Amino acid sequence: MAKGKVVLALGDDISTDIIYPGRFMATVLPKETPQFAFVDNAEFNRRLKAKEIPAGSVIAAGKNFGCGSSREQAVSCLKGYDLAVVAKGIARIFLQSAINLGLNIVICPEVEAAAGDELEIAEGKVRNLTSGKSFAITPLPKARQAIIDAGGLIPYTRDLLLARR
Amino acid sequence: MGMTYAQKLLAKACGRTQAAVGDVLEPPVSLAMSHENGALVINQFDEIFQGTGREAKVWNPERIALIFDHRVPAESAKTATNQKKIREFVAKQGIRKFHDVRGDVGGVCHQILPENGYVRPGYVVVGTDSHTTSHGALGAFSFGVGATEMASVWTLGRILNVEVPGTIKVVVDGKFPEGVYPKDLILHLIGKVTSEGANFKVFEFHGAAIRAMSTSGRLVLCNMSVEAGATSGLVPPDEETRRYLKEEAGVREPLDCFGPDSDAVYDQTITIDASRLEPQIACPHTVDNVKPISAVAGKKVQQIVIGSCTNGRLDDLEIAARILKGRRVVDGTRLLVFPASWRIYREAMKSGALADLAAAGAVICNPGCGPCLGVHQGALGDKEVALATTNRNFKGRMGNPNAEVYLCSPAVAAASAITGAITDPRTLTVPQGAR
Numbered sequence: 001m002a003k004g005k006v007v008l009a010l011g012d013d014i015s016t017d018i019i020y021p022g023r024f025m026a027t028v029l030p031k032e033t034p035q036f037a038f039v040d041n042a043e044f045n046r047r048l049k050a051k052e053i054p055a056g057s058v059i060a061a062g063k064n065f066g067c068g069s070s071r072e073q074a075v076s077c078l079k080g081y082d083l084a085v086v087a088k089g090i091a092r093i094f095l096q097s098a099i100n101l102g103l104n105i106v107i108c109p110e111v112e113a114a115a116g117d118e119l120e121i122a123e124g125k126v127r128n129l130t131s132g133k134s135f136a137i138t139p140l141p142k143a144r145q146a147i148i149d150a151g152g153l154i155p156y157t158r159d160l161l162l163a164r165r
Numbered sequence: 166m167g168m169t170y171a172q173k174l175l176a177k178a179c180g181r182t183q184a185a186v187g188d189v190l191e192p193p194v195s196l197a198m199s200h201e202n203g204a205l206v207i208n209q210f211d212e213i214f215q216g217t218g219r220e221a222k223v224w225n226p227e228r229i230a231l232i233f234d235h236r237v238p239a240e241s242a243k244t245a246t247n248q249k250k251i252r253e254f255v256a257k258q259g260i261r262k263f264h265d266v267r268g269d270v271g272g273v274c275h276q277i278l279p280e281n282g283y284v285r286p287g288y289v290v291v292g293t294d295s296h297t298t299s300h301g302a303l304g305a306f307s308f309g310v311g312a313t314e315m316a317s318v319w320t321l322g323r324i325l326n327v328e329v330p331g332t333i334k335v336v337v338d339g340k341f342p343e344g345v346y347p348k349d350l351i352l353h354l355i356g357k358v359t360s361e362g363a364n365f366k367v368f369e370f371h372g373a374a375i376r377a378m379s380t381s382g383r384l385v386l387c388n389m390s391v392e393a394g395a396t397s398g399l400v401p402p403d404e405e406t407r408r409y410l411k412e413e414a415g416v417r418e419p420l421d422c423f424g425p426d427s428d429a430v431y432d433q434t435i436t437i438d439a440s441r442l443e444p445q446i447a448c449p450h451t452v453d454n455v456k457p458i459s460a461v462a463g464k465k466v467q468q469i470v471i472g473s474c475t476n477g478r479l480d481d482l483e484i485a486a487r488i489l490k491g492r493r494v495v496d497g498t499r500l501l502v503f504p505a506s507w508r509i510y511r512e513a514m515k516s517g518a519l520a521d522l523a524a525a526g527a528v529i530c531n532p533g534c535g536p537c538l539g540v541h542q543g544a545l546g547d548k549e550v551a552l553a554t555t556n557r558n559f560k561g562r563m564g565n566p567n568a569e570v571y572l573c574s575p576a577v578a579a580a581s582a583i584t585g586a587i588t589d590p591r592t593l594t595v596p597q598g599a600r
Binding site: 023025027063064068089091093100142144157158 | 214451562
């Protein structure tokens with residue numbers, strides 16, 4: 001169970017070009033990418049860098065979040081601040097990369113959340129503590145749970161490698 | 166029960182007789198492609214091996230391709246250093262499918278793979294680039310992955326947790342009218358399906374218009390399938406696939422060509438009559454915001470881009486050159502041309518297309534991803550409008566969040582370069598020779 005405040009409420013089709021613009025793609029390392037998270041949203045980017053946004057804060061989004069480029073920077077830059085994403089829908093590559101890197105990501109097709117709302121992410125549902133409404137979570141594909149449980153794809157793959165003779 | 170092309174391909178790849186939609190498979194990977202983001206893959210790959218006591222060796226260097234295309238020649242010291250790191254890795258691991266910054270074998274990954282015969286029907290292909298969907302044009306199940314996923318593939322030689330996807334069958338009959346191209350077809354389809362309508366599914370293309378289409382056109386369809394969210398776009402292989410791989414890609418080995426079962430079950434079937442299409446434009450800021458050209462004709466544009474992995478092939482350049490020959494890119498509008506590979510560049514040089522384009526005022530740039538994603542050349546100024554044959558028009562895409570990008574076919578791009586506004590090539594009234 002996790003609680004967090006919505007620090008950014010977004011609409012549908014938020015592409016990886018918005019999350020992490022292509023012009024910063026030469027920067028690749030997860031420890032360096034957070035500085036460019038939502039960089040074209042100058043105020044939000046400033047608040048992130050100034051550490052004004054606590055870990056566990058939530059980005060609420062509409063359908064098709066993370067669409068477009070497969071650039072993993074768009075995931076690692078959010079993971080760097082330990083943000084959570086609650087979206088009505090998530091594009092395939094972004095979803096898989098979020099699981100692989102351990103970004104807390106929740107698919108919640110009916111979610112209603114405005115900036116400033118307090119959300120509680122619990123077993124099977126997202127509760128908006130500000131509005132008092134609850135919304136069902138679409139479970140992640142089952143096979144992905146093993147990767148999450150292992151702490152991400154790197155340790156998961158490492159275990160498979162070591163199991164091999 | 167009958168299987169779709171994707172089901173059949175994935176079952177075969179895993180040595181099974183059946184693959185039901187939703188089954189989770191771990192198919193061996195036939196080809197694993199990365200570009201400059203290979204630098205991040207190397208970082209994640211090294212991390213997997215850390216503390217294992219094992220030597221960090223890729224599973225099979227013959228099945229890995231690395232291609233420099235996103236920022237070539239390097240635009241910054243950072244990129245140059247990443248490219249250097251990849252070169253060292255390639256040498257150490259013995260990777261031979263490596264395409265450096267070169268005028269003979271270089272180019273954009275989604276052209277390099279087909280033209281070198283690296284992709285075959287029945288292959289499972291992954292790439293750290295979302296437009297890896299392109300290679301379904303040659304009958305491969307081909308899709309984009311993140312860098313960490315690729316590091317896992319480099320280690321294990323298989324891709325974990327692939328759900329057998331449901332399939333949307335797209336049947337395209339009829340003949341394309343004059344001035345209408347595969348780009349217009351795929352934009353029309355994306356507009357219909359929406360940007361997430363095919364998320365976690367695949368397109369399977371059929372019909373007389375597909376059978377009559379060149380591999381170049383099929384690559385356009387599959388390239389942009391991801392813009393509807395599709396995991397892959399697939400054209401079951403046929404005579405044209407064999408012809409292309411044999412004659413244009415120099416493949417000598419026998420090909421494993423098969424089609425879907427006749428009683429395959431599809432999630433949905435979409436039928437399109439190509440003869441009824443008109444040129445299509447994707448308007449800002451989503452690729453599914455598609456309108457017929459009549460709705461946006463006359464919109465002023467300051468930059469036009471012809472090229473990219475979507476529409477930078479020889480036929481695209483020649484269509485543009487035919488329209489621009491003896492005409493002039495209007496003042497106040499700049500035209501940038503990015504051939505998809507150096508082979509195409511040289512062919513277009515030989516055919517005279519590049520000379521005609523340059524004589525009209527186009528700037529011929531080197532093959533690369535360049536302005537498509539705003540990383541290298543061709544950035545837009547504030548409030549400028551671009552018209553491009555590329556594949557995305559997201560806010561900020563061409564290097565500036567305060568600019569707009571419209572997407573179109575090479576014919577529309579060329580006609581619009583003459584007028585400085587979005588123009589239907591079929592209505593162009595400026596006569597050739599009217600410089």
